[in-house]
Amino acid sequence: MFEYAPAPESREIVDIKPSYGLFIGGEWVDSQGENHHKTINPASEEVLAEVAWATEADVDRAVRAARAAFTTWSALPGSERAKYIFRIARIIQERSRELAVLETLDNGKPIRESRDVDLPLVAAHFFYYAGWADKLRYAGFGRRTTDGHSGEDPRPLGVAGQVIPWNFPLLMLAWKIAPALACGNTVVLKPAETTPLTALAFADICRQADLPPGVVNIVTGAGETGAALVNHPGVDKVAFTGSTEVGRMIARSVAGTGKRLSLELGGKAANIVFEDAPLDQAVEGIVNGIFFNQGHVCCAGSRLLVQESVADEVLDALKRRLSTLRLGDPMDKNTDIGAINSAAQLAKIRELAEAGVNEGAERWSPACPIPERGFWFPPTVFTGVAQSHRIAREEIFGPVLSVLTFRTPAEAVEKANNTPYGLSAGIWTEKGSRILWMADRLRAGVVWANTFNRFDPTSPFGGYKESGYGREGGRHGLEAYLAV
Amino acid sequence: MSERLAVRKTYKLFIGGAFPRSESGRSYAVTSSKGDFLANAAKASRKDARDAVAAARKAFPGWSSATPYNRGQILYRVAEMLEGRRAQFVAEVVDADGVTAKKAGELVDAAVDRLVWYAGWSDKIGAIRGAANPVAGPYFNLSTVEPTGVVAVVAPPTGPLLGLVSVIAPVIVTGNTCVVVASERAPLPSITLAEVLATSDLPGGVVNILTGSAGEIAPWLAGHMDVNAVDLTGADADVAVRCEELAAENLKRVLRPPLDRIDWLADPGTDRMTAFLETKTVWHPIGV
Numbered sequence: 001m002f003e004y005a006p007a008p009e010s011r012e013i014v015d016i017k018p019s020y021g022l023f024i025g026g027e028w029v030d031s032q033g034e035n036h037h038k039t040i041n042p043a044s045e046e047v048l049a050e051v052a053w054a055t056e057a058d059v060d061r062a063v064r065a066a067r068a069a070f071t072t073w074s075a076l077p078g079s080e081r082a083k084y085i086f087r088i089a090r091i092i093q094e095r096s097r098e099l100a101v102l103e104t105l106d107n108g109k110p111i112r113e114s115r116d117v118d119l120p121l122v123a124a125h126f127f128y129y130a131g132w133a134d135k136l137r138y139a140g141f142g143r144r145t146t147d148g149h150s151g152e153d154p155r156p157l158g159v160a161g162q163v164i165p166w167n168f169p170l171l172m173l174a175w176k177i178a179p180a181l182a183c184g185n186t187v188v189l190k191p192a193e194t195t196p197l198t199a200l201a202f203a204d205i206c207r208q209a210d211l212p213p214g215v216v217n218i219v220t221g222a223g224e225t226g227a228a229l230v231n232h233p234g235v236d237k238v239a240f241t242g243s244t245e246v247g248r249m250i251a252r253s254v255a256g257t258g259k260r261l262s263l264e265l266g267g268k269a270a271n272i273v274f275e276d277a278p279l280d281q282a283v284e285g286i287v288n289g290i291f292f293n294q295g296h297v298c299c300a301g302s303r304l305l306v307q308e309s310v311a312d313e314v315l316d317a318l319k320r321r322l323s324t325l326r327l328g329d330p331m332d333k334n335t336d337i338g339a340i341n342s343a344a345q346l347a348k349i350r351e352l353a354e355a356g357v358n359e360g361a362e363r364w365s366p367a368c369p370i371p372e373r374g375f376w377f378p379p380t381v382f383t384g385v386a387q388s389h390r391i392a393r394e395e396i397f398g399p400v401l402s403v404l405t406f407r408t409p410a411e412a413v414e415k416a417n418n419t420p421y422g423l424s425a426g427i428w429t430e431k432g433s434r435i436l437w438m439a440d441r442l443r444a445g446v447v448w449a450n451t452f453n454r455f456d457p458t459s460p461f462g463g464y465k466e467s468g469y470g471r472e473g474g475r476h477g478l479e480a481y482l483a484v
Numbered sequence: 485m486s487e488r489l490a491v492r493k494t495y496k497l498f499i500g501g502a503f504p505r506s507e508s509g510r511s512y513a514v515t516s517s518k519g520d521f522l523a524n525a526a527k528a529s530r531k532d533a534r535d536a537v538a539a540a541r542k543a544f545p546g547w548s549s550a551t552p553y554n555r556g557q558i559l560y561r562v563a564e565m566l567e568g569r570r571a572q573f574v575a576e577v578v579d580a581d582g583v584t585a586k587k588a589g590e591l592v593d594a595a596v597d598r599l600v601w602y603a604g605w606s607d608k609i610g611a612i613r614g615a616a617n618p619v620a621g622p623y624f625n626l627s628t629v630e631p632t633g634v635v636a637v638v639a640p641p642t643g644p645l646l647g648l649v650s651v652i653a654p655v656i657v658t659g660n661t662c663v664v665v666a667s668e669r670a671p672l673p674s675i676t677l678a679e680v681l682a683t684s685d686l687p688g689g690v691v692n693i694l695t696g697s698a699g700e701i702a703p704w705l706a707g708h709m710d711v712n713a714v715d716l717t718g719a720d721a722d723v724a725v726r727c728e729e730l731a732a733e734n735l736k737r738v739l740r741p742p743l744d745r746i747d748w749l750a751d752p753g754t755d756r757m758t759a760f761l762e763t764k765t766v767w768h769p770i771g772v
Contacts, residue, residue, distance in 0.1 A: 124620065140612065244735070251732035256725035258743075263735065420734065439766045440549075449768045456619035460627050464762050465712070466735045471763050474617055474627065 004326065007333040009111045013098045016105075016197065019050040022058055022220065023203035025065035026213025032057045037222070039196055042108035043330050043339035043374040051196045054219040059188070059228040062217040066159040066186040067234055069214030074156050074184040078134030085130035085181055087209040092123045095205065099198055103170055104330045106197040108339030108375070109293050111331050121455055122174040125473075128457035129178035132478060136183065139475055141484040154482040156184035157260055158236030161229040164199075165242045166192035166341050167296040167397075172241050173199055175472045177216060178457075183481035185237065186215045190229055193222040194342045227253075235259060239480065241298075243395075244421070244466050262470030262480040264298065264462055266395040267423030270416035271301030271452060272438065274409075275310045277428035281450065283317045286401070289426060289452040291325065291379050294337055295399040296345070298467075299424035301452055303385075303392060305412050308405045315383065315403065322379050323366040337399060340375040349377050349398035356382045356391040361402070387418055395421070409434060413441045422464030426452045445471070495525045495671070497532060497695065498678035500539030501688020507531050512696070514672060517582030525671045528694035533663065533704045536692035540634045540661040541710055543689030548631045548659035556606035559657055562684040563599035566592075566649075569680060573645055573673060580644045580670035594749055595649040601752075602653035609658055609757055622770045629761040631659035632737055633712030636705035638698055638727075640718040644670035646748045648677060651717055654756035656690055663692045663711070665702055667718065671695035699723050706730040713737035713760050717746075 019036070021028045031052035038047045054062070073081070092099065099122075100115040107114070132139065141154045160180045164172035169191055180187050191199035199218050206216045219225060223246075230238050230250050237260045240250050244265040254261050271289045273282045289301025306314050330338035340346040357363050365378040377398055385392050385402040392402050406412040416425055425444040427435050435449045445463045448454060455461065460476040462468060470480045495514075496503040505511075508529035514522045528536075547555070566573070570592055577588035610629050617625040635655045640647035644667050655662045666674035678693050694701055698719065706714050706727035713736050716724045724741045731738050739759045 247735065248732050251735060252729050255728035255732065258740070265735070435768065439764075445762065445764055447764060447766045449766060451623065451767055451769050454619075454621070454623060454767050456617070456621070456623075456625070458617040459619050459625050459767070460615075460617070460763050460765050462763070464632075464764075468735060469737055475615060476627065476763055 004334045006329075008329065009101060009104075009331045009333060011101055011105060011331065014102045014105065016049050016102070020052065020196070020200050020220070022052055022054055022062065023200065023216075023218040024058070024062045025068075025217065026207065029061075031055060037193065039106060039194065041105050042194075042341050043371070045373055048105060049197065051200070051220045053193070053221040054225045054228075056228040059219055059225060059232055062188045062219050063159055063161070063229075063232045063234040065214040065217055066188050069212055070158055070186045073186050073212060073215050078136060081181065081184065082130045082133035084209060084211055085126055085133060085178065088205060088211070089123050089126035089130060091205045091208050092119070092126060096123065099170060099201060101331070102201055103198050104338070106195050107166065107169060108330050108341050110335040110338045112333055112335065113293060118168055118171050121457070122170050125171070125174040125457040126178045129182040132179075133182040136478065136482070139478050141479065141482055154484050157481060157483055158185060159234060160185045160187045160237040160239060160481065161232060161235035162187055162189040162239045163226045163229065163242065164189065164191055166195040167293060167298070169195040170198040170202065173202055175241070176239050179472070179477045180239075180481045181215065183478060185481050188217045188219060188229055188235070190219050190221060190226050193220070196220040230254070237481065240264070244468075247468055260480070263468035264470070264472060265466065265468035266421055267298045267300070267463065267467050268303060268393065268395055268419045268421045269299055269301050269424040269426065269444065270303045270305050271426035272305045272412050272416060272428065273307065273310070273314055274429035274431075274434065275307045276430050278430060278450070279310065279314060279317060282428040283314065283321050285426065285428060285450070285452045286318055287321055287325070290401045291337060291399050292453050294340055294377070296341060296397055297453065299446060299453065301424075301426050302396060302400070302402060304401055304403045305406050305415055306403065308407050311405050318381065319364065319366070322381070325366070325379055327368050327376065327378060328371055337379060340377050340398065343375055345397065346375040346377060349396055349400060352391055352394060352396045353380060353400055356385070356389060356402070359389045359391075361385045361389055361391060387415060393419065409438060413438065417441075417443050420466040423467035424448065492523065495523050495675045495695070497526050497528055498675065498682070498691070498693040499532065499536045500542070500692065501682060503678070506696070507535075510696070514670070516579045522579055523672060525675070525695045527696040528701055530704050532694060533701055534708070536663040536694055537634060537705065537708050537710055539689035539692050540663050543661045543687055544633060547656070547661055547687055547690045550659070552607035552610070555657060555659065556603045558685050559599055559603035559606065559653060562680060562686065563596050563603065565680040565684045566599065566677075567596050569676070572676060576673045576676055577645055580673060581642070591643070591646045595646045598646065598649050598752070599653055602657045605757060606657050609754065609761070612754070613758060613761060613763070617765070624768045624770055625765065627763050627765045629658070630764055632760045632762055633660060634710060635660045635662045635713045635715060635760050636702070636708070636711050637662050637664045637715040638702045638718040639664055639666050639674065640746070641667045641669055643748045644673040645677065648674055650748050650752060651715060651756065652691055654752070655715065655760055658757050658761055660760050661690045663694065663705055665698050665705070665718070666693055666695045668696070668698045702727050703730055706736070707733060709734050711736060713739070715739040715759070716741050
């Protein structure tokens with residue numbers, strides 16, 4: 001293996017303030033509470049900034065601001081709303097390098113990924129939904145059950161309370177805010193407690209775009225802030241991306257309120273490799289499936305199902321490939337695997353990996369120097385995994401792959417579907433009819449065939465079963481923000 | 485000569501294509517809208533509800549993978565069988581609802597027409613709900629709809645035939661299977677409808693019908709971990725909230741009770757179908 005010279009991205013481009021307030025009604029305001037929290041760089045444990053943890057009173061203020069803004073925002077011609085959202089998309093492109101660096105500093109993901117994947121998708125998502133804002137009557141939702149009339153523009157829902165995770169902080173913000181605004185809703189968004197900085201930078205982008213005050217409000221905080229937002233009676237729509245456990249709590253608390261709800265939750269995707277697959281490509285797909293973004297991906301291909309006849313060959317190639325992955329400084333442009341986002345997440349990954357060993361699976365990692373400071377976990381492969389093992393059933397949300405084998409396509413389907421989740425799946429084979437046969441039978445919302453972890457604003461994303469409900473992206477994504 | 489004594493029908497449950505009594509042995513008296521005794525209906529137990537879910541689950545792979553053309557034909561066949569029993573249903577609707585025979589006739593006709601309408605949707609809903617998505621890259625990207633799975637349906641308390649048909653047809657036409665909690669007050673037409681379903685080439689277990697206390701049965705189904713969705717159209721407000729809470733445990737899709745009284749004679753729209761559909765998006769690279 002070649003030695004690489006360090007190629008660090010400069011952090012000069014970002015200007016992080018020592019402390020941040022809340023973005024409510026178009027202004028930076030101080031929290032009414034005393035609770036502040038330091039957000040750190042998970043690769044160095046260096047403190048980046050201090051942010052407020054919004055209280056119930058702060059959330060109430062934000063929801064009121066959103067409600068006040070809703071009247072005028074929803075009454076704007078769609079073409080005017082579209083122009084605001086196009087402006088936002090443009091500013092994101094203009095400030096894309098800065099946002100990528102900020103994302104990597106706060107999240108720990110490699111700069112190569114935030115620069116080449118997250119930020120382009122963020123801008124594309126705003127561009128895509130901007131174009132819908134004045135075309136909603138053509139989206140096919142016009143005909144109403146209650147009155148039987150057609151032709152009316154579908155109406156927005158009102159104030160959307162949105163709670164997003166830390167794995168793709170700005171991208172998840174885009175997935176939530178872009179369709180909500182295009183449909184004429186106003187939003188209060190709570191970023192994850194460990195990754196608030198790009199959402200706060202987004203607040204500044206809203207100001208640069210002259211977005212009317214109160215249309216977008218950002219309240220930082222942890223679970224309590226999120227609960228205050230979800231349970232606020234002034235919220236008409238709740239959108240959540242995160243764990244199935246929290247999704248359940250939210251579904252329960254929304255019961256009986258009439259609030260609309262969309263949930264994008266956990267996954268335990270099977271990535272299925274048949275003996276006739278293009279194995280070199282499949283190995284790249286396996287690596288991309290589970291080690292992209294340190295495995296902090298709800299649709300990660302965390303269960304590799306490989307046909308028995310090629311299991312040894314695939315595993316040898318996979319191990320060779322993993323030995324060339326570079327783990328370390330996320331700001332280095334050559335880094336493949338960055339830092340685990342938080343100490344808490346690292347502890348969870350360690351616990352599940354230990355459970356894998358204790359339950360009898362065989363653990364393997366490449367020789368991989370681990371930096372002294374920060375939160376790190378080496379790429380890890382478990383073989384000899386049984387379906388009953390925790391590492392085959394529970395979402396690890398880390399760079400840990402569980403390998404199982406199968407003999408027949410029917411067995412592959414049986415094993416792939418043997419999970420309460422149903423977010424995504426992968427199929428690797430050169431046989432077209434088999435791809436379609438498999439895709440038909442896999443109970444998952446996204447199926448990648450001979451590829452993995454592809455995303456696009458035009459492509460609906462979301463799960464079956466306990467992976468949640470509703471779709472984000474595409475025409476389907478509008479439905480979550482319209483009174484249809 | 486004395487008038488001939490009628491042979492009365494025993495009303496039982498409809499589970500897996502068969503007509504069992506409640507395993508609990510329970511029954512309850514059903515009266516007409518005027519208060520006259522009509523029959524004893526089975527009062528389904530929790531075990532009956534579980535058996536019905538098991539039957540619906542067993543029927544799901546076959547029914548969901550039947551061609552839409554085939555499902556449409558079977559729904560049309562249900563309409564044919566219903567039409568043939570028109571007089572029987574008119575009499576039952578008059579008893580249950582206290583409406584005139586003329587009005588009952590309109591309602592039965594509307595139920596037949598509703599089945600025909602939904603039958604035609606089987607091979608069209610995918611065309612209006614699916615999409616070929618123009619992604620920014622060399623990928624073929626297609627979204628299609630699939631049935632959610634086993635749906636528990638709380639049928640409306642009024643509209644013992646038209647309301648019932650209007651909640652069952654949209655659920656099964658797309659390939660779901662269901663367990664229906666019939667109107668508690670007027671359950672008899674639901675069991676007669678089961679006789680229609682049983683003779684319409686509909687595979688056993690696609691529709692299962694339970695009579696009894698909706699307040700008892702609905703929460704059992706809403707909390708059942710092998711049910712994928714609940715339609716609470718006919719649930720009382722407090723039962724509906726309880727069911728929605730229970731449904732959260734395995735993230736069931738929930739169709740909440742309507743805010744206003746539903747006009748079952750109006751155009752139903754597609755909402756009752758789309759509430760129980762999942763969107764699957766398949767990607768494949770394009771290359772040579």
